Amino acid sequence: MRLYNGGLIITGIVVFLALATFPFYYNIGKANAKPDIKLEPAIKMSEERYGKKQCVEPKEWIRREHMVLLNHWRDAVVRDENRGYLSTDTGTRFNMSLQNECMQCHSSKKNFCDQCHNYMAVKPFCWDCHIAPTEKEEARS
Amino acid sequence: MLEKALEGSKKYWAWLILLSALASVGFYFYLQQYAYGLGLTGMHRDVSWGLYIGQFTFLVGVAASAVMLVIPYYLHDFKKFGKIVILGEFLAIAAVLMCMLFIMADMGQPGRFMNIMLHPSPQSVMFWDFLVLAGYLALNAVIGWVTLGADRKGMPPPTWIKPFIYLSIPWAISIHTVTAFLYAGLPGRHFWLTAIMAARFLASAFAGGPALLLMLALIVRKLTKFDPGKEPIQALAKIVTYAMFANVFFLALEFFTAFYSQIPGHMHAFDHLYAHSATPLVPMMWVSTAFALISLGMLFFPAIRKNETTLVMACIMLFTSLWIDKGFGLVIGGFVPNPFDEVHEYWPTLPEGIITVGIWAIGFLVLTMLYKVAISVREQTAGVEIDH
Amino acid sequence: MSMKRRDFLKIAGISSILSVGAKIAEATHPAWVTGPDPKQLVPNKQALSAKRWAMIVDMTKFKTEADTLKVIDACHRAHNVPDFRTPDGKVDKKLEVKWIWQAGFERAFPGQDNKYMSEHLKDMPFMVLCNHCDNPPCVRVCPTQATYKLKNGITMQDMHRCIGCRFCMAGCPYGARSFNWVDPRKAANLDVKRGGKLNNEYPQRTKGVVEKCTFCTERLQIGKMPACVEAAPKGALLFGDLEDQNSEIRKIITTRYTIRRKPDLGTGPAIYYLIGGSDHA
Numbered sequence: 001m002r003l004y005n006g007g008l009i010i011t012g013i014v015v016f017l018a019l020a021t022f023p024f025y026y027n028i029g030k031a032n033a034k035p036d037i038k039l040e041p042a043i044k045m046s047e048e049r050y051g052k053k054q055c056v057e058p059k060e061w062i063r064r065e066h067m068v069l070l071n072h073w074r075d076a077v078v079r080d081e082n083r084g085y086l087s088t089d090t091g092t093r094f095n096m097s098l099q100n101e102c103m104q105c106h107s108s109k110k111n112f113c114d115q116c117h118n119y120m121a122v123k124p125f126c127w128d129c130h131i132a133p134t135e136k137e138e139a140r141s
Numbered sequence: 142m143l144e145k146a147l148e149g150s151k152k153y154w155a156w157l158i159l160l161s162a163l164a165s166v167g168f169y170f171y172l173q174q175y176a177y178g179l180g181l182t183g184m185h186r187d188v189s190w191g192l193y194i195g196q197f198t199f200l201v202g203v204a205a206s207a208v209m210l211v212i213p214y215y216l217h218d219f220k221k222f223g224k225i226v227i228l229g230e231f232l233a234i235a236a237v238l239m240c241m242l243f244i245m246a247d248m249g250q251p252g253r254f255m256n257i258m259l260h261p262s263p264q265s266v267m268f269w270d271f272l273v274l275a276g277y278l279a280l281n282a283v284i285g286w287v288t289l290g291a292d293r294k295g296m297p298p299p300t301w302i303k304p305f306i307y308l309s310i311p312w313a314i315s316i317h318t319v320t321a322f323l324y325a326g327l328p329g330r331h332f333w334l335t336a337i338m339a340a341r342f343l344a345s346a347f348a349g350g351p352a353l354l355l356m357l358a359l360i361v362r363k364l365t366k367f368d369p370g371k372e373p374i375q376a377l378a379k380i381v382t383y384a385m386f387a388n389v390f391f392l393a394l395e396f397f398t399a400f401y402s403q404i405p406g407h408m409h410a411f412d413h414l415y416a417h418s419a420t421p422l423v424p425m426m427w428v429s430t431a432f433a434l435i436s437l438g439m440l441f442f443p444a445i446r447k448n449e450t451t452l453v454m455a456c457i458m459l460f461t462s463l464w465i466d467k468g469f470g471l472v473i474g475g476f477v478p479n480p481f482d483e484v485h486e487y488w489p490t491l492p493e494g495i496i497t498v499g500i501w502a503i504g505f506l507v508l509t510m511l512y513k514v515a516i517s518v519r520e521q522t523a524g525v526e527i528d529h
Numbered sequence: 530m531s532m533k534r535r536d537f538l539k540i541a542g543i544s545s546i547l548s549v550g551a552k553i554a555e556a557t558h559p560a561w562v563t564g565p566d567p568k569q570l571v572p573n574k575q576a577l578s579a580k581r582w583a584m585i586v587d588m589t590k591f592k593t594e595a596d597t598l599k600v601i602d603a604c605h606r607a608h609n610v611p612d613f614r615t616p617d618g619k620v621d622k623k624l625e626v627k628w629i630w631q632a633g634f635e636r637a638f639p640g641q642d643n644k645y646m647s648e649h650l651k652d653m654p655f656m657v658l659c660n661h662c663d664n665p666p667c668v669r670v671c672p673t674q675a676t677y678k679l680k681n682g683i684t685m686q687d688m689h690r691c692i693g694c695r696f697c698m699a700g701c702p703y704g705a706r707s708f709n710w711v712d713p714r715k716a717a718n719l720d721v722k723r724g725g726k727l728n729n730e731y732p733q734r735t736k737g738v739v740e741k742c743t744f745c746t747e748r749l750q751i752g753k754m755p756a757c758v759e760a761a762p763k764g765a766l767l768f769g770d771l772e773d774q775n776s777e778i779r780k781i782i783t784t785r786y787t788i789r790r791k792p793d794l795g796t797g798p799a800i801y802y803l804i805g806g807s808d809h810a
Contacts, residue, residue, distance in 0.1 A: 065561065072564045078687050081679060083750050084571040093571070100730055128735035129688065131609075131727055178736035179693075180710035185623045189698040189708055249693015249708065249737025256673040256692050267672035267696050328666055328794040329702025405640065480704040480791075481632055482639040485622065 035115040045105045055105075056087055056094050067124070070098065098126060103133045110135055142290060145517035146510035152364075153513065160506040167499010170492045171246060179249060181492050187479040188487035190472050192497055193247035197240050199349070199468035200504075201320045202342060204236035204277065206350020208313035209380050215306050221376060225358055225369045227292075227515045230285035232354055233313075235508035237278040242500045266322045273316045280309045285511075293518045317342045324475060332410035332474040335398075341391040342467075347384035349463040351377045352456040357512075359453060367516045378452055382440040385459060389433055392466075410474040413484065420488045422473065425465050432462035575752035579770035581682040582744055582799070584758075585778050585787065586656050589805035590765035597631045597654045603760030604629045606726070607745070609733045611709075611716030624716075626707040628742040629658040629757055637790060637802075655802065656757070656766070659684060659705040659742035660790060663797025667697035667706065676739075682771075682799060683744045693737040702794050705741050712736040744768075771799065 003009065046053055055062050057069070073096040076082045085094045095101040106112035109132040117124065174181045184191045210229035213219035245251050262268045284305055291298040321339035328334070335341075355377045358369045399407040414426045436459035445451045478484050489497075591597055605612065610628055613621035631654035635642035642651065661684045667676050668684060675690040676697055698706045713734050717723045727733070731747060734740055745755035753759070758766045769778040778801070781787070787801040 068561055069565075072561075074689055076570045078685070078689065079677070080570070081572060081576075081681075081746065081750065082570040083573045083576070085565070086569045086571060088566075088569065096570075099732060125735070129732045131729050131733060133729075178709065178711040180624055180736075182710075185710070186625055186627075186698070186707050187704065189695045244694075247694070249695070249739075250691065250735075253673075253690070253692045256675070256690055260673045260675075260690065262672050262674050264669050265672040265696070266670065267694060271672070323696070324699075327670070327700050327702075328796060329791065330699065475699065480639075480702050481636040483636065 035119045037111070037115060045107060049104065050092060054087075054090055054092065056085065056101075057089050070126075073097075098130050107133050108135055109133060142286075142293065142514050142518065145514045149513060153509075156509060157506060160502045160509065163502035164499050164506060167496050167502060170495045171499065173492060174246070174496065175251070179247075181490065183487050183489045183493060185485065185487070187483070187485040188473060188476040190247070190476070191487055192469065192472075192489040192493055193243045195468045195472040196497060196500070197243040197247070198320055198323075198342075198471065199464060200236045200240045200243065201274070201317055202346030202463075202467065203350045203353060204233045204240065204281075205313040205317040205343070205346045206354070207233035207281065208310055209347050209351050209377075209384075210354070211306065211310055211313070213376070216310070219376070221370065221373045224367075224519065225354070225373050225377075227285055227289055227519075228358060228361070228369075228512065229354055230281045230288075231511040231515060232350070232357065232508060233281045234278060234285065234511060235504045236350075237274055237281070237316075238507055239500055239504035240274060241278075242503060243497075246496055246500065266319060266326065270316075270319045270323060273312065273319050277309070277312050277316050280305055280312055284309060285515075289515055289518055292522060295522060314343065317346050324471075327475075329480055330475045331404075331406040335395060337391055337394065341388065341395075344384050344387035344391055345463050345467055348381050348388050349460055349467075351384070352381045352460050355381065356453060356456050356460075357508075359449065361512060361516060365516050365520065367519050374449070374452075375447065378440065378446050378456075381456065381459065382437070382446065385433070385437050385440065388463070389437055392433075409478050409482070413477045414470050414474050417484070418473075418477070418486060420486050422470065422488075426470055429462045429465035429470065432458040433466070436462065573750050573752075577749045577752055577754070579681050580772035581770060582661065582749075583682070583769065583771040583778055583801065584744075584799065585767040585781055585801045585803055587765050587767065587803040587805075588653050588655065589803065590762045591654060591656070592762065594631075594654060596762050596765065597656060600656060600757045600761045600766070601627075601629055601631070603756045604742070607728055607748070607756035608731055609713070609719055609728055610740075611713035612718040613716050624710050626709065626713065626740065628707075628740070629656060631655060632657050638788070641788075650804065653804075657703070657705075657790070658757075658800065659744075660703055660796065660798030660800045661742075661744055662799065664795060666700035666702065666796060670696045670700040672696065679746070683746055684741075685743055685746060686739065686741055688732075688734050688738045688740060691738040693739065695739060697739055702791055702796065703798070706739050707741065708739050709734050709736045 046055070057065075062069070073085065076085075077096050083096055085096045086092070087094060103109070109127070113124075113126075113132075170181075182191060182193075207229035210222050210226045214222040214226045245254070248254065257268060257271055284302060287302045288298045318339040321342040324330070324333035325335060325338035355374060358374060358377075362368050396411065399411055414422060415430075416423060436455040439445045439451060439455040440459075445455070473487055477486070604610070605628065608628060611624075611626050613624040613626070615621045634646070634651050634653055634655065637655040637657050661682060663682070665676075665678065665684050668678055671677070672694060673690050673692055675687045675692070677685055677687070679685050693708065695708055698708060713719060713736070716725070718725045719727060719733065721727065745753070745757075748755060755766075755768055758768045767778050767781065769776040771779055771782070773779060781803065782801055785803060787803055789798045789801055792798065
């Protein structure tokens, strides 16, 4: 058996492998530590606003599904004129708004959005339009 | 068959490299536009479509014009078009591709393109335009590839392709009709609000497209062993002549309605295009008019039409005339004056022009490679007439 | 069994794609596939509501240019509308974005002017904005339903969904729509570092989307009148329910002579203009 155009084929395979594995060796040696998520001062604000420490839905669910939630909120607010969301968890009525609800408690975009998004290398478009809260000194430290 | 596009003379490769270079420069400027926004173009809130959409409109016509070969060949059994019908189909592919690129270049949020499919809106002409264009691209790709593949094997094309070929005829009419409906259904845009817009589009398409095809066929004849023959060229020239008559006639109708009725809104756009614009639009529109009349006059006389040198001259003028009229003036005329009766001029910027050239280069690159494939197959089967 | 290798590969390929797809769907959407229970989504109790919102612009109440400028400013501040300027401080016509502005009579009502009409009427600064039409061409032409009608008559714009094709701008016979030719944050008035001020309760826009007046749906929802209505001289901009026989605007439209912009196009504009009578002749 003879491999026709063997040189070309092997070169092609090598180039393909080099490109396909690029993300792996590009990141070799870079720090990939999990972000150390700082929740303060958010929870304090939630206590101020709603009398107890609570998010819209249970924490674990929010961590996993917040993007889905936000998509539904967006359509409900912009297209159906519903502004209120009743939590399945506590029944509390929340204002469906990224700027005027979520970020009122999660008052640091750096801590609550960027840390994980950067770690996961996702780049949501939220902040192309929405206004992020002004970062306070304590959030920077 | 595609491998035939990858082998060729030094000239062939030099041409491909030149086109790739132009396309790369265009793409570089597109990246700039992508990063900065459409503010890089000459458009503004009063003239919110410009060169890109004009080119798109013009090229839909070029794409639709393939039908001018398909109808005689497949419906009227005009065998002489047997050799060049594939050139028409491949031109349609390249043209639709350019249309799509111009749409992408014009979109403010190209990344959200799939929203058209995610939220289908049948009341929007744009939605239908997207569907018919994509369909037309698929039809021509399948038809062109299958018939050419059969030719290569020296066999008639499979019978299952026939319904697709017949479908491509009304489909070609539909792409340009729907494109005309983008304009002709908008209240308050007097220049566009005309019932004969689709008819005008088809007339200009069936003049401009075959004129381009005629020139391409002659270039191909000069550069390769492929000879379309004298008769198909003359048949094309007649098609161009009739269609151009219709086109000039339709344009004259528009002038009559506007200026005999004396309704200001109907006259304003013509005034701007042909008399008052402070941009080079005015001389351009007059060049278009002059070229249209001269080329039509030349095509009218059989002696001039039969001489291929003068025929090509007429085709160049005709194509230029239609390119200015439809690829540029048409869009601006609808936007100036604006809904407030104010004149806000538009002129494309350099980056806008370069991106436009880049897209044309991509179109010609695809066209060249497709033609290379078609001609290589034809050269192999030279002299063998295959009955489709 | 005589399965061709080709067929086997096809089946294997398709089934692996399907199973991976299902796994991904399962992993990402375990809780919600269809979204929240509709009962969880409720309107605000304090929201102002109407069957058909409409506006009267009473031109007799706009005394000076300062009155109109105040209105424009209130709207544009409330909605973070960029104010692009050329280096010499003039409005940058190339990048201009506007929701509400002023126009002379022959501009707002082209074709209805005549050369003997009073200078006063000619020079009146008519407030022009989106007409929130009954039969809006912009909604008809939008290929993604990024612009659409709300039940209360407002023609809404979903800047999240807009693909920036600008068909709506060609469709609108009132020139009410603006496109973000560049990132609006480039405008000095929205750049905090250059002394700009933002309304933190309202978003900005990204480049490449169309925007326009939304009759302040976000304010109506929290029980506030539109920003322009609040900023205008008393009674100059009247906002109310056209379908409500007892509403102030309905009574005025029934009893007095009002005009609308380009009603002959069949769009059914919901902005009515009161020009006033001889008291200004």
